Amino acid sequence: MESNQTPTDDDTDRTDRLAELLDAFDADAETVTDAWEGAAICTSWGYGQTQVNFAQIVEVSDSGKTVLARMVPATVETRSNGTEGVVPDGEPYGESFRLHVRSNDRGPSFRGSYPYIDGDPETGTRLDSFLPAAEKTGTYHRTPSNRGH
DSSP states (O other): OOTTSOOOHHHHHHHHHHHHHHHTEETTTTEEOGGGTTOEEEEEEOSSSOEEEEEEEEEEOTTSSEEEEEEEOEEEEEOTTSOEEEEEOSOOEEEEEEEEEEEETTEEEEEEEEOTTTSOTTTOOEEEEEEEGGGOOSOEEEOOTTOOO
């Protein structure tokens, strides 16, 4: 959020949701509770251009050490300078995939292989770590598909 903007109800909801999720995370045990079900998570990657993938946690294991997630589509917002911002938007799709709960200096992360192209692992998988999408207000930067860095 830019400094000249005032907080919105959406920003407050996001902050409250993140606080709720962080309370449901045990960093020492690297576990989460069922409060994480429905939480949006994201990862960004790419050398020549920035790609962003979103997923939603659909189930937490009994131990809390792993979660099942499914991919989530994104809404793209093209900015006046030609860059793009994306936010998770829509229902989960594709096959579920397992991610391991990890702790890092920013809080929880979720690590594992996921079907990054169309939700189908037969099309291709990628190993990466997801972070809670609730931690960010606004959009995530993504390089438009017709541009590189």
